[in-house]
Amino acid sequence: MKFPLYVAKRLITTPYLLFWAVIFVTLIDVMGAFLESREVPHIPEAEELYVSSWFGTSIIMSYGSAFTSLAFMVSYQTGSLPHLFRYSKMTPSQYLSGVVLGSVILSVVLGTYMLFLVYALFSSSFNTTFLPKDLPLAYLTFLLSGVFFSTFSVFLGALSYKYSRKLSNFFTLIPFILAFIFGFSYLFANLGNLVYINPLSDVQVLAISSFLGGQAPTGLIVISPPQPGASDILLTGSLIVWIVIVTVISSILLRRLYLNPVEEGKLF
Structure with missing residues (x-):
């Protein structure tokens, strides 16, 4: 357990992560709770959906920011x-599993923080208590998100x-970029069944469903006719499929690092 705990501690104490995944997302939530909320109709169902959507958006933005730090860390370590793998007892599988376990710890910590943050801010703004109605689903989402984002x-x-060290900074920023693109696309576009294809939308909509205690709509932009509810089973299944795919590919890439000396990596 030493390596997973090292990964979790290293990530949690990273200044980049603390700023973007915690402070920045907290500021965004403050604006959502006390500025954007003024346009929400004073209808319990509308307020509940609004708060739930902010919880899902906070989760995906926080994770996207946090796991950019992990991508940087892995990219930095790949040279060694x-x-x-050659001269120690650690294997590629052990390395990957250690990173995943450490990341799951991080995702649970961040998810719990976002849960209490949304509860405190939006309950204060609307003078109504907003709590997630399906905590098991919320923590299942945190766990699966940690596995997906870590392997990704x-x-x-x-x-x-393997392919381009010159583009390493761009590669490592991809989780951050995708999280913000797809995080806000759910709020301002009708994704429909595309939520089942995109793993980031899976995470966001599952988080919304956990707060609502029922099926979240597949989009918020179209009010009439009402949007169909997204199936939690399909969302979870889609996310698990993505986890399996990305894990297999990551394992193959790590093993190819093992098979090639560092000097040979310069040729690719």
């Missing part, structure tokens, strides 16, 4: 990983080493 970050870090 071949030596680590390892994939990006290994990919940048």
Whole structure:
């Protein structure tokens, strides 16, 4: 457990993560609670959906920012990983599993913080108590999100080493960029069944469903006719499929780092 705890501690204490994943998202939530909320109709259902959508958006933005730090860390380590795998007892599978476990700890901590943050800010703004109605689903979402984003970050870090070190900064920023694109696309566009295809939308909509205690709509932009509810089972299944795919690819890339000396990596 030493390596997973090291990963979790290293990530949680990273200044970049603390600013973008915690402070910045907190400021965004403050604006959502006390500025944007003025336009919400004073209808309990509308207020509940509004708060739930902010919870889902906060989760996806926080995770996207946090796991950019992990992608940076993996990208930085890839140059020494071949030596680590060759001359120590650690295998690529052990490295990947350690990163995943450490990331799950991070995702649960961040998810719990966002849960209490949304509860405190929006309950104060609307003078009504807003609590997630399905805590097991919320924490299942935190766990699956940690697994997905960690394997995705390892994939990006290994990919940048394998094919283009010059683009490593761009590769590592992809979680951050995608989180903000898809996080706000749910709020301002009708995604429909596309929520089942995109893993980031899966995370966001599952988080919304956990706060609502029922199926979240597939989009918020179209009010009439009402949007159909997104199936939690399909969302979870889609996210698990993505996890399996990205994990397999990440494992292959890590093993190819093991098979190639560091010097050979310069040729690719």
